[in-house]
Amino acid sequence: MAESSEEPKVSLRLFIDEEKNKVVLAEASKAFVDVLFSLLTLPMGTIIRLLEEHRESQPITVGCFSNLYRSVAEMGIDNFKTDVCKHILLHPRSVRDLQYKRLMLNINPTEVKLFKCPISCNFYSHFSTSRCQCGSSMNKEFQEPRVVPVASSIQNDVNGVFIITDDLKVAVRSTDVVLNELKSLGSGDISKLREMLVYIGFEEVLTLLECMFSSKAPLTNTFLNKQTFQGQGVTKVYETLSPCMETNGDTFLTLDVIVRKQDMEILYVECGEDFVDLLFTFLAVPLEYVVGISGNSCSFVCIRNLIRSFKDLNAAEVSTSKSAIHHFYTCQKQLLNIITDQPPLYHRYNYYSLKECSGSTPLILIDPEGSGFVKRETKFTVSDDLIVTAMNSSSPICLLQKFQIHADDLEVQQISTSKTEATSLLRASLVTSSALKTSLRNLILKNPEEEI
Template sequence: MASREETKLPLKLLVDKERNRVVLAEASRDLIDTLFSFLTLPLGTIIRLVSNKHGNDEAKEIGCINNLYQSVESSIDKVFWNKICKRMLLSPRNPCEELCQKLKLKVDDTEPMKYFMCSNKCKRDGDWVLSTFAEASCSCGKLMDKQMKLYGYSNEGSHADGVFVKGGTIYLIFDDLRVLQSSPGKSVQQLLQLGYKNFHNLTEKSLNVGLNEILDILKQALTSKSPLSDVLLGNEEYKKMCTFSPKLGPKTQGWINFNTSIKLKVTVRKSKKTILYAEAEGDFVDFLLSFLTTPLGCILKLLDGNFSMGCMNNLYKSVKDLNPSWFTGSSGTTPLLNLGVAPQFSCEKQPTRLCQQSTPNYWYSTGGVVKNNVCYANSNGVISKECSLIQHPSLMKLFEPRSPNGTRESYVGFVRRPSLFVVWDDLQVTPLANTSSILLLQKLNVPLDDLEEHELKLEETEALNLMGASLTSKAALTEGLFYLLKKPKEEAKA
């Protein structure tokens, strides 16, 4: 099988010769699966992919999420409960990992999940304990570093009928990443809408795209409306397209609402009408850090068209508009429209309606470990040909990596409690432990009588506004929250 670097997928372009622009492209399901997999990538993974592809490339900046990621990178381990927390934020897990491992061209380079137990075979409350991190410390003091075989699942090869979409048709891809099923009628209709009455100025170009091209397309698609032309034709004359405007009313969607609010203090520079920084405890910082573990498709659904991020909105809308019969899921369903944060990677205090994927059950026997969505177990053993080596399985408890003792009950978040932080307008995070407040104020170089402190409460709408601003602005606190400070004055005038 070809290596990750060697895999190439065919793509046929229809190019406007005069404008040097891709009018449309045609591709098979394998390339469409790869493009749709962009939606499954957590923001932390995206930052890593678009920053480290080439050592001499300029990193693609996504609002100020890059600053959040870099704050985690530069933080000392003592800021977090343990080393695993930092690793989780820098290399978050894809909620569709098992599906994405079957892609012919894999974008996500995160290390696949592995399973570990304590070599002493320790139990907790009579149950075996399973960890997905080798660095986890067992209650006996040893590391849980004995790797276990997972039965009934192999990530080799690709899905017989595609990963997200089915074969049996060619798909149209437009320069702004809109995707449609290809047909002569649709092609004519789309070309006419784009202003082409004939093929006089159009030429065909066939090429094969590999990982480098796909990563470049991902990189451009975050800010540009023409990533295919930018990457495949070397057209660098593109306009950055990222917009956001705060919502002032309540957000309503059909997701579970946890009715959680977070309080924080912000310091405003009155003359500039900007938020300089926020003083926050662990709950607010955990909420911000959870942006890194959240898949792009989750964010597009939560913000519901209230912001524009390059042409990723078009990719998400293409999934929504695609005929359900072309998805590989049962009854025309697809996980791409109902993505959640990977199990154990969510934020407990979550003001938005963001959900975590359900945590699977794991079963243990002397032969290995079985996942409940692969093999099914009962008191008489496992009902599966692939898992015939597993006999008399027992249910396992999953080790919570962010907990001091590995139990779900004691989990509180990524950063230690109690702790205080300064979060700057551009989402750089500075722990206040061993940091001089006087020195921080001196570095601001702002007249003290120009500073004003306000207390804010973040509920669903405010949290979503901050999320949208963080992806589109270099001043996330000001763009996402300053409108809250205008409310009392406007109401007083009314």
């Protein structure tokens, strides 16, 4: 992201242990803390896009989410229901878009345009390529009604300066908090701490976001060890997940799984559009929810610290049980504990009095067209690390050749998944590069021929 002379900056005061070359503490204003907390609410697809733009020279890897995002980017437009479906997956909308607008540093500015039918039907769209229910192109742009500013992510009675630790614990500044942190880090000799004032713009926020995934000391690695992360991606992690606590035994989706007989490992699945739509909705799920259900993964300690701090400061809404995604991302098969927000109803107002016109009918959103993103009756393959490919563009023989396995060593099993497995798949997508194997292995029938 290119910097400009008019780019807004937020100050941050660092206290550094020079012997250890480590940030011990930082003092921050409410403006910076709001920006920090806003990172938790970004959709996963937005995070992947921002990090890839930030490190153009080398792809960024965040579990399997990077593969999901690139699958959308590389898939032909003819495999999607409309060009809008591909666009909203590559540029995921958040239910917090209005909150981002009031931030001093908004790393994901979203321009919202509204279009309506030129013959005065009561429908509107976010895209000029949409068609009204009457058949007309919805190409008449109109201005979104003025929105009341959204409150800060921190309650209004929490003001002043905040203390931020190197592993992203946030608390209101107090002597007690400072002393406890200095003692716990073995930095009790305050005279040896050096003070440094830094000014943070878009580039620094993106580097900090990257370090949240790849480091247990993101402040130190962002501001002191800048060279450490130059040209590096976010490391893939391989972890065994604890069992998902949520249970739902109802059949959710049926998949054909290609299995290697030798060790009964999943190589890939063949599936229809519902499973791919489900995977693509993962890109719209906010970071706070994905990390919240990922268990006690040691890879995301700093992000979990930030979530806990957000809750401790009585922030607006951070939920570990339910989370909302934008109404664009409605699908036939929804995840457990994921809800979609309701689209706003716009009323017609008198231009001069700014009063609602008497008897006016609210404008109703018609985006997206139906539910889901890819065309119906389409077959796909999904690899263990969630690379999605339309079968009309890739032969199964070419795919099998990559594994260099004899046909006699492979078999196809049909499995029935529940919403519990779907939630486990989302968890695995963040913390491992083998999402299918990690989340579906318990459904594979071991040596079925011997059990007949």
